[in-house]
Amino acid sequence: MLKFIHSRSSRFIIRCSAVLLFAGSAAAGGLPFPLNERLDYRISWNGILVAWSTSTTGMIETNGTNYVFVRVETQTYPIFDVFYRVNDLHECLLDPETLLPVRFEKNMREGRSRYHDVTTFDYANGVARFENVGAGTVTNVPISADTRDYLSFMYFMRGQELTPGKTTTHHVLADDKVYEVLVHAGEIEKIGLSNYPDVPSLQLDPEAAFNGLFVRCGKATLWVSRDPRRLLTCMKAWVPFGRVTVRLNDVSGDGNDFWITKKENDVKNEN
Template sequence: MKYCASVLLCFALSFSVRAEDFSSCFVPGEISGYKVSWMGIPLAWSKSTTDTTNENGRELIRIRMVTQTYAAYSHIYKVDDITEVLIDPKTALPVRLDIILNEGSRKKSNETHFDHENRTAVYIDRLADTTNTVEIAADTREVMSFLYSMRQTDIADLTANVHTLFVDGKLHKMGVGFLKEKKAKLPTYGKVECSVLEPVAEFDALFLREGKIFFWVSKADRRMVTLVQAKVAVGKINVKLQKVSGPGDDFWVKEKEQE
């Protein structure tokens, strides 16, 4: 069950920023909930929330993801994760990233401050008590900021290039392959048209070296990650979208209101 908590929304890709405004990718008040299952057993839940915050007179988007094991299964593999990132809504570039992961015996606690103007990121590892400055590109993103920026990115653009992603204080390369179009069967929403993608990375995370992983991304508005399927040494893990709530009048909110 290694990395089962962070697999949910970590679609690990990055791409070059275009001359466009990404504000429409973010919906303050949006809440998305997922269920994490292993071999058909529901082991954990995950929830992502989006709101706005003001820092030094600058209005930013705050995305917070919390993942926890259901109490009944905490003896199998306990997960208690919090990831929070502040993002510039116009560029979809991260400003600050804070991660606290507790997954079994594996723990992380780090903070990253991004300075895209000067092309540096300061990575603070609280457990190791170290601080490192890393050179980045003007368009470097981490996982969460990419996840939302991809809502207005064409699938062909994602699969055409090798991308760069900031993970655990380092820059990593990643490619992504388009496999097929298929319908994901979701609670609340029924069958949803999706593009099935397979990321391939150079770093040891997200099952990418331990097994196969597939992301199902909806073709409907907001381009939600509807399903994550991972094949690992100890079985299969599914992460499935349960519901989306908050403001809006698109497919996700309308379908929920019809319940």
């Protein structure tokens, strides 16, 4: 059954949801999020822990230029590898002034499938170069001035205020297609976490459209904390044969706020 978690349709739902996965607080240096931050998540399928996901940020120098990097790694626990192994790595480089993406790379292993592609952004000419490394093909995708891949978009969203009852629209590049992503903000609820007190969180329901046609390949609901960091506390995605739940487990790195100083030792139900 694990293969259904990462089917083509469920992967897209989770990617669309990931645009808000790690939305966080304003930080020093003009960035709307802290550098040297690590966010650890646990992923369950129908209440069974099957995988973990970690997001890290920092600065990197490439060819004499400094960029912000964000890296997200997801892996199944070893006991499940014999059924369906997942080993995914997503990484992007951002211009620290504009937070626009310069380069995005995806390297994924899911079961017997492999996905490796690299996207470079050329805003001056309004095009993104999508290279499918495995297939040896290149596709030029027209983009607008505000089009971002889903990792750079989620960091852009860290500086955006989300208001209950409001809907915002954005353009997100996924593989070689640009999707219009609508984010519907709902009510505020308290979300239980393993290592923290219950966290007031805003419910968000993302919906995606391609060429004006809405993509209805599943349903995902997210909850984002209402403190200054605005972290994703929980996500639930309904996929064939069940439900995938992504829940925040730990926050580490720089800072002395609630997420660093108020960790609890007791472990609550992950479901």
